[in-house]
Each structure stands twice: as C-alpha cells, then as structure tokens.
Amino acid sequence: MRTRLHALVATVALGIGGTAVAQGSTMDEIAKYREMLADGNPAELLEMKGEALWKKPRGPRSASLEQCDMGLGPGKLEGAYAQLPRYFADTKKVMDAESRLVHCMMTLQGFSETEATKNWFSKPGQDSDIEALITYIGGQSNGAKINVPARHPEEARMAKVGEYIFYRRSGPQDFSCAICHGQEGKRIRLQDLGKLTSQAGAGAAMSTWPSYRVSQGAVWTMQRRLIDCMRQARWPEPSYLADSIIALEVFLQKTASGTVMQTPGIKR
C-alpha cells in the first residue's frame, strides 16, 4: 500500500513537471502558427475591399467617403486610427473610428444610422461594409504610434469612465475586466491574457486591432471585440457604438499610447 502511494506521488510530481514543459513548447508552437498565418493574412483582402468602398460614390447622395475627417483633416487617413478615439468639435462628442465612420456615412453619403449600421459585423453569407472600411482605415495606421493622451476635458472624462468600467464588478458572475486582464502572466485555457493596465499589455492588445480571427474566419473591429467581452463576462451587451465601449477604448488607448500599430492583425 505504502509503495503504491509512493509510486502515485511520483507519478503526480512527474505529471506536473511534464505539463509545465508542454506549456512552454505549446506557447512556442502557437507563436510559430501565428508567424505562418501572418504571411497570408486574409484581412488584406478586406483591406482592399474597404479601400474600394471608401473611394466609391455610395448612398442617397452618391458621395464617396474621401472627404471624411477622421481627426487629422478631411481624407487624411494615414495615422488617423492610431489617434482615436478623440473629441470632435463638430459633433461635440468623443468618437472612435467606428462611430466617426458611421457619422461620415450619414453626413456625407446620406445614409440613415439604421442603414449605415445594419450589418456592422459579418456573418457567413453576409458581408459587412463597416468591417471592410475599418480594416482599411486601421491598416492606414500600420507603423504609426498610438497617441491618445486624452488631454481634452471630454476625453479625460471618457478615460475616467472607461477606467471605472474596467474595474467595476457586476453582472451575474460579479465579474470585471480587471479579473482577467489586471494581472501579469495569466491565461485562460491556452490563451495568454494581457495585463491591460500596463503600457506593454494594453499596447500588445490595442496595436493589433482590427484583426482577422482565424477561429471566426472574419475580421473583428474593436467595438465587436469589446462588446463580445461584455457578453463573455455575462454583462448586458451594449449596443453598437455605445459610449461605454468608446470610454473603454479611450482608457485602453491612453494606456497603450506610444506602442507602434501592426494592423491589420491576425489572431487565433
């Protein structure tokens, strides 16, 4: 009996050692997998589609989006995504890339908000113009540094609101963003969880969206990512372009500021 128990203890100890080794190499293998994927990122196809949509006259006014001001002046897209969200004097609101794009679709092209946001994400057999346009706009900031200092009082207020939401525990599981994303070196199943309260952690996360998700076969925008985080935390799902989501984006972009964008990204 005693010998058997000893043997069992030895097996358990070995088992733990084995898992630790396997974990390290699994992470390496995942990194290799990502590297292979990056060479043929299907998001580039969507980027091309988004560029065509940006330049094409559409909507009731048959206008293109080329005069859209994403914060750096009409039609200036290079580096624009990296400095969003920001305060816009014309709408008196802090807007992210997606809410600003929808604003342009409404003011320049004459779409109603319902029409513009009807297919804000794609499903099998149903394309999303917003997804394509945001992939293109995001790609135009590839190599730019994230720069959201949130100095304007409205931006500073949104950053505060975002920080509050990040730490606020609520919902049926009494869950907050910080439970998964407030510590170093945590993971869920095989996914590393970024510590989004540090510049490195927030930078790694924010610099790679919009991102092609291999598991979904689609590009996800930041709005979709965050709304789905809420769903996973069993919170009520915010509606598309909700201020709560934009506030979280301001908080995360402010923390990530200084990180170089690598867009469009590719993820599991």
Next chain:
Amino acid sequence: MADPMKIRASAKEGVTEVKVLMSHEMETGQRKDSSGNLVPAHFITEVTAEHNGKQVLAAQFGTAISKNPYLAFKFKGGAKGDKLAVSWVDSKGDKRSDEVLIG
C-alpha cells in the same frame, strides 16, 4: 462577381517567389446552417499561374483547402517588370483573374 486576389511577386537571383491570397468561401458542402440545412458546396477547383503568358503552375483545389486560400510558390525565371497572372475557376463556374508586375 468574386473579389480581387492579392498577389505579390518578387524576382531574386533568377527565381520568382509568388504569394497569392484568394478571396473565397470554400464551402465543403458538409456544413449545416443555423436551420439545419446543408450549405451547398462552393469551392475553387482549379488555379493557374502564367508568367508572360506561359503557364508556370496548374493546381487542382478541393474542399480540404481553407476559406480565403493562401498559396505561395517559386518558379525559375522571371524578371522585374514581367507580367504574372493568376486565375481560378470554382465549382459553380465563377472565375477570377488578376495580374501583377513582378517586383
């Protein structure tokens, strides 16, 4: 009509490396939609590549190939400024051809 491909081709020391990203659903015909009906098969069956009008690659594709296929290959020859064309045909007879200049 099918969406454009993204093609990159670069010549180095007498060898041209080609990287092609194709936009296609690549439905296997074995998947069911949310109401339980089979999603009909729809996939690329043939891919060809031509360098200045001369075929350098012919491939048969099937259902084992992923959505939005990525294909990379090398061939001997090719110089900067040469034309490289890639075409595909799918199971419904849809076609797409795109062309780039080798860089």
